Amino acid sequence: MNILFVSSEVVPFAKTGGLADVIGALPEALSKRGHTCSVILPLYKCVKENGFDPALFKEEKDFKFYFLKHGNVNIYFIESDEYYNRDQLYGIPQGDYPDNALRFGFFAKAIVALIPHIGRQDIIHCNDWQTGLVPLYIRLFHKKDSLFSDTKTLFTIHNMAYQGLFGREYMRRLNIPGKLFNMHGLEFYGRMSFLKAGIIYSDAISSVSKGYAREILTKELGCGLDGLLNTRKKALYGIVNGVDYSVWNPETDKFIAKKYSARDMGGKLECKKDVLGEYGIKYDPSRPLIGMITRLAEQKGIDIVADCMDKLLELGIDLALLGFGDEKYNNIFKGLSEKYKGHVGARIGFDNVLAHKIEAGSDMFLMPSRYEPCGLNQLYSMKYATVPVVRAVGGLDDTVEDFDPVTKKGNGFKFQEAYGEALLASMKKAVEVFKNKDLWNTLLQNGLSCDYSWAASAEKYEKLYNEFVKII
Ligand code: ADP
Secondary structure, rough: EEEEEHHHHHHEEEOOOHHHHHHHHHHHHHHOOOEEEEEEEEOOHHHHOOOOOOOEEEEOOOEEEEEEOOOOEEEEEEEOOHHOOOOOOOOEEEEEEEEEEHHHHHHHHHHHHHHHHOOOOOEEEEOOEEEEOHHHHHHHOOOOOOOOOOOOEEEEEEOOOOOEOOOOOHHHOOOOHHHOOOOOEEEEEEEEEEEHHHHHHHHHEEEEHHHHHHOOOOOOOOOOOOHHHHHHHHEEEOOOOOOOOOOOOOOOOOOOOOOOOOOOOOOHHHHHHHHHHHOOOOOOOOOOEEEEEEEEEEEHHHHHHHHOHHHHHOOEEEEEEEEEEEEHHHHHHHHHHHHHOOOOOOOOOOOHHHHHHHHHOOEEEEEOOOOOOOOHHHHHHHHHOOOOEEEEEHHHHHHHHEEEEOOOEEEEEOOOOHHHHHHHHHHHHHHHHHOOOHHHHOOOOOOHHHOOOOHHHHHHHHHHHHHHHOOO
C-alpha cells in the first residue's frame, strides 16, 4: 500500500509530545512490512535547528514543498514562513497562537495540493485536530477526482481534549460551506471544530489504546463528542502505541551516563547518580528517585503531585521532574524545587537528552494522569528498569499491571482515584517493595520482559487499513 501520514509533529524533526514519537516510528515499522510510507509536516523553525536541511521538492503558486528521505520513509515539508517560522509549534505558555485555524487550515490545503505530485495514496492517515480538515477537503472537493476516489482516510485521536475550536468566521476563510455550521456538522457550541471535521469525514477513526477508545464513548471522557463518536462506533478502533526501541533502549542509548541491559544492570546506578547530580540531590541508597517527564497540564495530574508533595517526601523519596506547559504549573514546580531543595528538582523546559537520563536514572516513574490516551513513558520506563507508578486510566490501565508481592506478578503500581491519598498509598507500596531487593529485582525483570515494540502495533494498523480499504 501507499500510506501517507499527516501529522503536526514528527520525531526527530519536531516534537512536543507522544504524537511525534508515534509518527516518528509507525511509518518506518510499516515500511519494513513492505509498504511505501510518506509523512507530511509543516516546515517549522525547529526542523533546521534539529540539524535537517530538506531540499526543495516542488513549488506552486500557493505552496512550496520540501523533501528528505529518512530511513525508508519519504518526508515532505510544507513551507510557510508566515505560519511556521516560529519558536514553538502551537503557542507560548501564555496561550495558543491566535492564527492556529489559518496555520492548520493552510496545512490541510497544502496536503491535498501535494498529492498530485507524489501520486495516488491508498491510505491517508490523519492525526489529531490539526489534520481534521484533510478528510473534509477530500470528501467535499476531491471525491470525484480519480487521484482520490479510492483513497481511504483514517483519523487517529491521540487526545480528545484538544479539539481545534475557532470562531465561525473561519468557515468562510477556510472555504468550508456555511451550511455545515450546525450541530450535525462542524459546530461545537457556537464555534467550529477541526476535530469534529476529522471524526465526521474520515472513513474510519482510531485511538491509541483500546481503553481510551472505550473511554471516549463515555460522557466522562468524551469531551462533549461522545454522542457523535457513538454514532460512528462501528468505525472506531483502538490500537496501542509501540515503542521505538532503537531510540529508547538502555543498551544503546547515547544520552545516558552508562549503558546497561536486563542481564547487566550495573550501569543504572551511575545513571541515577548522574541525574541526581543534574538536580543537586545527594545520593542516598535508601531513597528511591522518582522521575517525571511531562507536559505541565492538568491532564497529567501534576496538581495532585504538587498538593501532596509534603506527604510524598515523608515516604523517603526524591523527585526529579522535567516539564513544560501552563505558566501556572511552570511556576508552581519552580517554587517546589526551591522549597524542597536537595530532595525535589524541577527543570522547566523541553530537553530530550535529560528525558533519556531521567528514564535511565530513576527508580520509579510517576504518571498520575486524569486521563491518558496511551502514555509512552510508562512503556519506556519498563525498558529502563524504572518502575511505573500510574493511575489506572486509558493506556496506562491497559499496559501496567499492579505488582502483587505474593504472586510476584505485575510490572508496576496502579491506583484508581485521581486523589493524593490514592497516589500516596500506591507510592507507599512501591517504596516498601523497593526496600526488598529480591522482590524489587523480580518486579524490574517483569517490566523488562514486556515487549511493546512497534512491530505488533504496525501489524494491527496494517490489518485495519486492509479491512477498510476493502469494505468501505
Ligand atoms: P503526551 O503526548 O500526552 O504529552 P505521552 O506520554 O504520550 O504524552 O508522550 C510524551 C512524550 O513527550 C514522551 O516521549 C516524553 O518523554 C516526551 N516529553 C514530554 N515532556 C517533555 C519535556 N519537557 N522534555 C522532553 N521530553 C518530554
